[in-house]
Amino acid sequence: MGDRFFEEGMKLEAIDPLNLGNICVATVHKVLLDGYLMVGIDATTSTSGSNLFCYHASSHAILPIDFCKKNSITLTVPRGYDAQTFTWETYLKDTKAEAAPARLFNTDYPGHGFSPNLKLEAVDLMEPRLVCVATVKRCVGRLLLIHFDGWDDEFDQWIDHQSPDIYPAGWCELVGYQLQLPPGTVHLAENQVVRNKKTKPFVYRRKKKRRVFRKRISQDPKSHQENQLAGDTNTTTNDSQSPCPAAPLVQLKAEPEEREIVRVQVKVEEIETLINPPDQPQKVSQCEVKQEKAEQMIQSGHQVPEQSPLAGMIHQTAEKRETAENGGEHKGQAERS
Template identity: 50%
Template sequence: MVLRYVRRHFKPLLGIKGLWTFRHTPLAMYWAKLALKDMLVETVLKDENLPPDVTNAHWIAHVVSYAGYLAKIRYEGYDTNDDSKTHWVHFCKDLYRIGYCADNHLPIVPPLNVIQQKQEWREWIIKRVTGGYTMHALTQQLIAYDNDTQLRKGTEVEVLDKFSISRMRVGYVKEVIGHRVHVRYWDTDADDQDLSNSFWCHEQSDAINVVGWSKTVGHAISAPAGYDPAEIGNSSVIKKNPGVNIQVGMKLEAVDPLKLSAISAATVVKVLKHGYLMVHIDSAGHALTQTYRGVESDANHGNNRFCYHVTSPLIFPCGFCKENNIELQPPIEFKTDNFDWNEYFKATGAKPLPLKDLEKEVIDHGFTEGAKLEAVDVMEPNLICVATVKRVIGRLLRIGFDGWEDNYDQWADATSCDLFPIGWCQLMNYDLQPPHVENQEPGLKPVSPGVKRIKSKSGTASRSKRQSATSSSD
């Protein structure tokens, strides 16, 4: 149904053509060798093309193009100039190598109009497929290999405390789906099905770390009595400071962790070890009581400070927003229509965090404005939604959720493990939240039917954006 929405409202279908763009997803490493244009495949014949009294038949098709995990195919025997004879299917779910049906004793039957046009279709199709290339026989094994993880149910981890984002919290892995980890907090019951007592994130996310990470970098953590893990030695899980002089009070620009559509003026309030730092968001709304996931807490208790590493792609040198025509949320005490960092520094004596000295890696990521994808709603991370790339600034992306207002957008790095190609949810059997569409067609339902969006007292959009949760989250 989501695919039908995309086809109808966004023609031609816009998708990231190469899975290499999403390096954390299955088959990304091999996509260029697996997903070949004009490749011949076997696929289930759609009911409207079946001859009378034939069921569960397959036929030969060739791949016209790709969008994420989706493949546009055309049945063999159809006019190659007639685009109406093409349709989209899932590359991993709906297509099989030539020979699959013979190996599994399944009937190969052409569409009815092909039979009418080609009386000797058996001889014709044998000639057509002879010498052609088809799907790799190990495609499904490669998917299983790429989905393998070291995390197992019950593994102890340190994960972001979503009720107080200035600290981590001990948790235990509840389940893993496609490297996305469902963690329950240590002080909740193992059988508790309440999503508010657990947290979803990708295993490569900065929001989840191995036991001992917090102690090693000096980060606050909520843990059981007696929790005293050893510090982590020389390990790749601990990032390194490339030599940036970090001092308390220095200024920067940062993606607001509580309002991901905004980039705000920020201050270093604590210097941790190994280049990690605690950042205070200085814009309006963070000096007062915050509402995060429906839970009110005083700003001094942890919801206006967030840990970033100095190399994080979501923090920027002062002046980044102005250089790239992005609206900066200025410090609350210096709110003007034309905020200028130089004037601010003269007036306050503050200094910028020297991030301009850092050379952020320039990557050929393949994202373009208008491209469709599936994206985690980081404020409700059990939800993955239909989304669109709205803006591309180097490796920085603005992601919009289809059918939702701009204040629900999220800034994300091009390497973010919260972004997935079209078809990822279908591959993982994970519910994809459909777009919120006015006057929607039958079969498409908004994620929060009949629920009006509520603004908090501070003017920030309520984080209860959608009420329904994925069935996979239970």
């Protein structure tokens, strides 16, 4: 960028960000870091700084002085000056300011394929959600003057030829985005669609009489069946006379009759039953077991082995217990009797 850079108070020409179709007289009010500038439009006066805009030094929106004069573009001048008689020499003397050097601006023109009257699709930078049908109105160096079809010239916008806000014709249809058509063309398109539609030939069709079936519940099921049979015979005779085939009849189901529910009282009686505890198993002595074995051996003809004195004592005690128990039972029977 050379030895000198933009300084405060330097004069230049800039695109008005609030009216992108106008190029105005502007002033550098502040130099920021990384090549950014705070630029103000001289045609607007504000002490609060609300008329300042941030541009980068390489932006296409800032231009050297006399750019509009060289390219036959109307320059928006400050108040008190006439656009027809305005000159930068007198304005710099009146404001005691210095013009920004032309080498600081990005005015390189590598060439592009745009030319006037080309159709494209462009974003309305004042309403960035809208993509409209547009036409290239002028080509000045890197700048393109975009005109939105169907709108006045005051809505035109200056943009760079490498701007990401311009697209080829058919881009919206390709990506599925809504394209804003020019005013008045919507009705023409609708009329064209209506003309292309073919009218269907009129075909006369005989209307069929609709039969209304009423749901009828009879108390007597026999009469209901008789009525149904009579209706079936009538329909068969009518169908035989009419040339059109009859639709199948739908038999209506009779609703079930309501039956009375009688309450039944159930008497519940409780019976107490005594449950005796299980009998305790009787203990069988060892002597009784041995005696039974001996008797079995005698019956079978085998000899019974001699018992030891201890076995004899056990046998005697067992006999005494049996006699005592038998005597107790006899006493109990005598007392009961």
